[in-house]
Amino acid sequence: MWQQLYSELKDNNFMVVAVAEESRGADHARPWIDQAKSDYWQLIDTEHRLEDLYNLVNVPQAVWIDEQGTIVRPPETAGSTDHFRRMDLKTRTMSPKDQEERLAARTAYMDAVRAWVTTGKYALAANAARATLPKVTPEMAEARARFRLGVWLRANGRVAEGDKQMAEASRLYPDSWSMWRQAADLDEVGKASSLEFWNRVQALGDKPYYPPPRL
Amino acid sequence: MTKILTPTAEHDVAARDGLWMSPADAETVTGWMLKPEGMCRAEACVPLPASAVGTNEVDLAAFWTRLGGPVIVSDKRDVWALGAPADERNAALEGLAAPDFTLPDVNGVPRSLSQLRGKKVFLATWASW
Numbered sequence: 001m002w003q004q005l006y007s008e009l010k011d012n013n014f015m016v017v018a019v020a021e022e023s024r025g026a027d028h029a030r031p032w033i034d035q036a037k038s039d040y041w042q043l044i045d046t047e048h049r050l051e052d053l054y055n056l057v058n059v060p061q062a063v064w065i066d067e068q069g070t071i072v073r074p075p076e077t078a079g080s081t082d083h084f085r086r087m088d089l090k091t092r093t094m095s096p097k098d099q100e101e102r103l104a105a106r107t108a109y110m111d112a113v114r115a116w117v118t119t120g121k122y123a124l125a126a127n128a129a130r131a132t133l134p135k136v137t138p139e140m141a142e143a144r145a146r147f148r149l150g151v152w153l154r155a156n157g158r159v160a161e162g163d164k165q166m167a168e169a170s171r172l173y174p175d176s177w178s179m180w181r182q183a184a185d186l187d188e189v190g191k192a193s194s195l196e197f198w199n200r201v202q203a204l205g206d207k208p209y210y211p212p213p214r215l
Numbered sequence: 216m217t218k219i220l221t222p223t224a225e226h227d228v229a230a231r232d233g234l235w236m237s238p239a240d241a242e243t244v245t246g247w248m249l250k251p252e253g254m255c256r257a258e259a260c261v262p263l264p265a266s267a268v269g270t271n272e273v274d275l276a277a278f279w280t281r282l283g284g285p286v287i288v289s290d291k292r293d294v295w296a297l298g299a300p301a302d303e304r305n306a307a308l309e310g311l312a313a314p315d316f317t318l319p320d321v322n323g324v325p326r327s328l329s330q331l332r333g334k335k336v337f338l339a340t341w342a343s344w
Contacts, residue, residue, distance in 0.1 A: 002339065015334045017326075019318065021342045026321050032343055033321050041326055043318040050340065052222055052299065053307075053314040062339040065313040069332055074308070078339045117335055129311055136304040142285040145298025148220055149287050152294060161290050178342070185344035192344035 001060075001079075003038045005110055009117045013067065016040035019050050021059055023151050023182050024189075047151055051178055052144045055134045058177040058210065064116060064123065072116075072123035074133045076213040079109040085201060085209060105212070112215045122215060132214075143173035147183075154186055163187065177209070218294040219244050219275075223316075234275035234286075234295060241273050245297070254278050313338075 020029040062078035083098040115121040146169040153162030166183035181192035217230040238249035247254040253262040267277035283300035
């Protein structure tokens with residue numbers, strides 16, 4: 001997904017690190033990685049450690065980090081939009097206008113990354129970056145620990161026990177789509193996009209599924 | 216043996232009655248060392264109640280709770296997860312220093328964010344699901 005961007009910018013002291021939040025492991029992610037034909041880092045995060053460290057809640061999200069290792073844009077939606085919520089579920093298609101808007105939003109995000117790498121534009125000053133950080137609550141911290149335990153139990157054949165921990169994690173941290181969808185996918189591949197998922201998305205009402213980045 | 220999952224590692228430890236274990240094991244699992252003033256790491260010490268310290272053993276669950284971190288146990292009480300305290304995560308993020316991590320690439324080669332110091336990094340997640 002990011003290969004074109006990386007090819008264009010790699011001579012500018014720039015790196016892309018793509019992290020697969022994939023509790024089924026590397027072999028499950030491999031077909032997508034092979035298809036991407038990428039030469040940036042493609043990492044596998046079976047325990048969603050990155051999401052714990054950076055308080056991420058969905059995919060794709062991105063964090064921009066400068067040459068000194070400082071976060072200059074906290075986690076935000078990386079090029080996806082909510083247009084999919086209006087798609088026709090039978091045909092799985094979006095209207096031409098929605099498709100166009102979706103592409104425009106993605107292009108604008110990619111252009112922002114380009115501008116940052118070449119000119120420094122869109123990097124936030126410390127106070128502005130801090131102001132957009134998502135705050136971790138004790139409930140979220142507990143959810144992360146339960147999710148971690150759930151992944152381990154499932155990986156060790158203790159499915160029912162693992163599911164119970166994951167369900168409790170989603171109850172404690174309902175805004176984490178990653179935890180909910182990963183648990184659904186571990187239950188059965190495809191379940192992360194099931195009718196239950198769609199119902200959950202529609203229950204958001206006016207709230208965004210992919211909050212747009214404030215560029 | 217009792218299995219303990221921390222945010223970045225897995226440990227097998229001889230523990231009894233929950234997470235009572237030797238101070239040496241407690242340090243291996245958490246990085247905090249038992250001293251007369253409590254559990255200490257670098258300059259920081261967290262005082263422990265007398266009920267959480269015994270003869271050459273310490274109640275790691277009591278310490279972790281005191282630290283503000285979640286302590287979760289499996290139904291069979293053989294696998295524990297110690298989560299990062301919310302305050303610790305918030306303080307780390309508010310400092311804006313990107314938390315370092317090491318994860319394997321698709322061929323199992325470990326890669327650390329800190330290897331990329333000196334470059335701008337676009338760190339993005341994705342998933343098959």
